[in-house]
Every structure is written in C-alpha cells, then in structure tokens.
Amino acid sequence: QSALTQPASVSGSPGQSIAISCTGTSSDIGDYNYVSWYQQPPGKAPKLLIYDIYKRPSWVSTRFSGSKSGATASLTISGLQPEDEADYYCSSYSSINTLIFGGGTKVTVL
Amino acid sequence: ELQLLQSGGGLVQPGGSLRLSCAASGFTVSNNYMCWVRQAPGKGLEWVSVIYSGGDTSYADSVKGRFTISRDNSKNTLYLQMNSLRTEDTALYYCAREGSFLDWGYDYWGQGALVTVSS
Numbered sequence: 001q002s003a004l005t006q007p008a009s010v011s012g013s014p015g016q017s018i019a020i021s022c023t024g025t026s027s028d029i030g031d032y033n034y035v036s037w038y039q040q041p042p043g044k045a046p047k048l049l050i051y052d053i054y055k056r057p058s059w060v061s062t063r064f065s066g067s068k069s070g071a072t073a074s075l076t077i078s079g080l081q082p083e084d085e086a087d088y089y090c091s092s093y094s095s096i097n098t099l100i101f102g103g104g105t106k107v108t109v110l
Numbered sequence: 111e112l113q114l115l116q117s118g119g120g121l122v123q124p125g126g127s128l129r130l131s132c133a134a135s136g137f138t139v140s141n142n143y144m145c146w147v148r149q150a151p152g153k154g155l156e157w158v159s160v161i162y163s164g165g166d167t168s169y170a171d172s173v174k175g176r177f178t179i180s181r182d183n184s185k186n187t188l189y190l191q192m193n194s195l196r197t198e199d200t201a202l203y204y205c206a207r208e209g210s211f212l213d214w215g216y217d218y219w220g221q222g223a224l225v226t227v228s229s
Contacts, residue, residue, distance in 0.1 A: 036215040051215030093214045097168040104154040
C-alpha cells in the first residue's frame, strides 16, 4: 500500500488561512469516510486534530477544519498562528482492515 | 488522567527480537482498539498493527509474519513482539488508543520507544 499524497510543505503568514491536501485512491479515501488529521510538533507525539473527515475532538481549536471531495481530503487552518508550525499528517482507513498515513506536510508560519 | 507509558526499546542486531510494552492508566486497554505506529528517523508516520477489543488483529504488509501485537488484560498493557528484525525496522515506535466512536482516529499516544536495528 502506498502512502497518501501530501505536499511536502505549505507556508503562510500569521492570520492567513492555508489548506493541506491529502490524495488517495478509490481503495481508501475515495471509498471510506474514516479520514483523520494529526499535528506533530518537532520531537513530540502526534496529536489528533480531525476524525471522520471533519469532526473535531473537544480539545481542538475551531480554526482547524476538514473536508473531502472524491479521493482527496483537505485540512484547512484558519487564522494561522506561530504555534501552528509543525508537521501534519492525514490518515485513512484502507480496505482489508489497515490504515495508511500521508507522507506529511511541514507547515511554516512566515 | 489517561496515559500510555512505553518501555522496551533499544539496540538489536539484524535478525534479532525485541518486545515493546505500553502500560495504560485511566482506561481499560481491552475495551478499546489499540495500535502501534512507527516513525523512521526524519520520515513520516507508518501504521504497524491494531488489536481490536474482541482480540482480532491486523498488520501492515511490511511486518506481517514477523511482528505480533497482544495485550495482557491483568496488567492493562499492550505489547508488540518484533522478530526477524531488519535495518528498515529502525524507528520510533508509538502505541496509541483509538477513542470511542473516533473511527480509526487515535486520541492518546505513548511517548515513543526507539528501536535501532544495526550490526
């Protein structure tokens, strides 16, 4: 199984909105709504931001939102802040009871 | 407070074995889906394995037949037995919990255990 495709890097200025794409296939994102997003600051464990495409756990800021169209999911960060600098990963359930992650996107706040 | 405390990482030669542990507190391991995720140095996340609350398991193709996920309900602990280790298994290994109704979303993670496979 190949990793989901994410851009290597995305950048934005404080206060701007950015979007990170995550492209899969008809065997994962295209066929299931079990898409999650994680934030991983340097040297730390991942933190769940989004599950089921767009749902937010209670501890996650409303500045983070998720969506999906076909086999591509997206994470949008609104009102970008310096503390949003981190690596971001998408994941999707795949057929035959496995999970696949994206390659990761480094977000830089200019 | 919910917590996952990992132990068992280290240096091992190719072909060797190692067992990782992940002790849970604040919740019951056997009532949740639990998984292992690894991250090679400077690389992205890779899902390794899951054990369902009913005891069924699933593995990534890259570790199938070499790794075994299990749990000890009396110790509330998750394990990953790794055999026939290869240099490409070198990574930071995380255990994680799939939260109730989170559908393959992992809400609590261990601190990670470094496994280095080298001669």
